[in-house]
Amino acid sequence: MEGKARTSVLTHFSLFPLALSGSEENLITDSRQVRLATGLFPVISLLNHSCSPNTSVSFISTVATVRASQQIRKGQEILHCYGPHKNRMGVAERRQKLRSQYFFDCNCPPCEREEQGPSQGPGREAFCCHRCRALLQGDDVLSCGSTSCTESVSRDHLVSQLQDLQQQVGIARKLLRNGELEGAIQLLLGCQHDAESFLLAEHGMVGEIEDDLAQAYAALGDWEKSATHLQKSLRVVEVRHGPSSVEMGHELFKLAQIFFNGFAIPEALNTIQQAEKVLLVHCGPWNDEIQELQKMKSCLLDLPPIPVGPNE
Template identity: 70%
Template sequence: MDLPVDEWKSYILQKWSLLPKAVRVTISTAETLSDIFLHSSSLLQPEDEMFLKKLSRGYSVGKDPDAPFFYREEGNKKFQEKNYIGAAVLYSKGVSHCSPDTEDISLCYANRSAALFRLGQYEVTMQSVVDPQEKAMALPPPPLEAWNISRSKESFVTSSKQVRLATGIFPVVSLLNHSCSPNTSLSFAGTVVTIRATQQIGKGQEILHCYGPHESRMSIAERQQKLKSQYFFDCSCPACHTEELRTAVGPRWEAFCCNSCRALMKGNAVLSCDTRSCAESISRDHLLSRLQQLQQHVEMAQKLLRNGKLEQAIQQLLVYQQDAKSFLWREHTMVGKIEDNLAQAYATLGDWQKSAAHLQKSLQVVEARYGPTSVEVGHELFKLAQVLFNGFAVPEALNTIQKAEKVLMVHVGPQSSEIKELQEMRSCLLDLPPALVGPSV
């Protein structure tokens, strides 16, 4: 690599020659690398940093968008071979190719933490855990991508999934029993966990929270299996009880629709249309392989999106949107995912109007699955508020900000960055001179 090391070296040599003799002796006689670092790090002045920045400005190191994934995969191989040093080095290489505030950087940091933990480097591990987005600690993950949209026309939209980076022990919270349909919501701020009621809880009624397997996120079979293997009990919460009694239609977010009349398809190995007058029937396997194919296509479009090939991504996603409509139920997760990706692509292009339209569709899917007061809907409303704000759609933005605030207040609390940002957006919109208020989205 052609880096300006020589210029930096001569700068440091000059600085060294100006140091008092006693300091030079202390540093030269230090026995370990960390002692040298300890003695010299306090000598670094802001002007040194300025010089370094000036020096490196002309030497931009290209980031390869595919590199984080590559290095992470290679690191994972080393990790499996128990070569933790090799794994940590590869994850660090991955980090160097990541853009800030991305899912990639969170994952690389998280994996590197795991490798360092195995090596016994606990302090560095903690730093790795704290470095990426703090919100990564929050559970549960949003159903769709969470975006980071800065509030300007030149904004760069990135996506990030919430990643579980660390495990903590909370003795008081541990006293609460599990329900797949709980009456509380849990949020983290640093190492403090807060529990808020999501519904009216009567005197003497049990306060329940969800250990992870929530009725809107997993099927009953998956929940029961997870709770059994992680917590060693058979769940008999009301949600599990009613679901067992219900006939096996399967969740709506995994359902298929009739190719000719768009009604719900029902059945096991062979699915038949729910409309009496319609004779349509099809094998489940056929539909599942179609879904798998669509999934692969959407993943390729997401890759284009990540690499900034927006027009191409949009073109493909619009085709997949039509394909999805022809066989997936309108509340299917994939339908929402495609809409969310389209919204993200248009937001990156600065086409806030189209972005908002697609986001409203993905919001409907999320709402059907998780319920209108869920944290998942809160995250979607937050994104919509950002998009409407950027598009100067003032009445719609104010309305969405209010809805998002109401939902998120219960789940993440008044001190969360999301609530603060919503409040800032509102006061900014209310301060706008009338002439600046453009057409509505």
């Protein structure tokens, strides 16, 4: 029994960095979608669209499954999202996409709310003051939102600062792909420092840098540092996509793998449970990530207790 469990852990250990280096450039917050195929699902096409739906639909070959993503009361309409989701794009872009593809103007509650004004709080792509970290406000010239701070800066300057940062991150990713891990980490730590000086903590770029750092440390086998950075990126994903989003599920899955590989058993079990809960809303139990989570869980539960006492 002991031998079997150990072998599984080691197998997993060696697989993980390979899986990381073989994956896409941007592991974490990338929500680009590529249309792979078009299908005809007569029952599902009866469901109306909402930019904040109460179901999640998944497809496995010719079978479509609709799952409730929140409590649906008796008599309440079952809604699903045709693609443009409120966590991924603003109201103007959603409406434009729905109009061009489905020929209707969306008036779902999130669309109406967003249309009525910026009640959503500051944009998540916003800049912050480098002196006091308060939100910068304005059009061509932005001023610090804090009354005790007189800082102001031109938008052009901030935009070019962001472009420089993106370029640096691009170079770091190239190093990461080529296995030049130490160089990648040094560059990414510099990027992280720069990003903190002018971007809001929930800016997508901040999350991407943390995810890249997590990936680099995982490739080095430093699971503890990897987990610390991935947890930061997880917070950005949670703010941007919501705590029960599929993006959050993928992120929790990665964190579970890192804890697993680092033998952080209670943290791994806890994260596996959270990841399963989120992913089960979006995918069926036969989904690869869910299967993998279950394998990790049974492997951890099979581990013999850690011996206590003096060791030679």
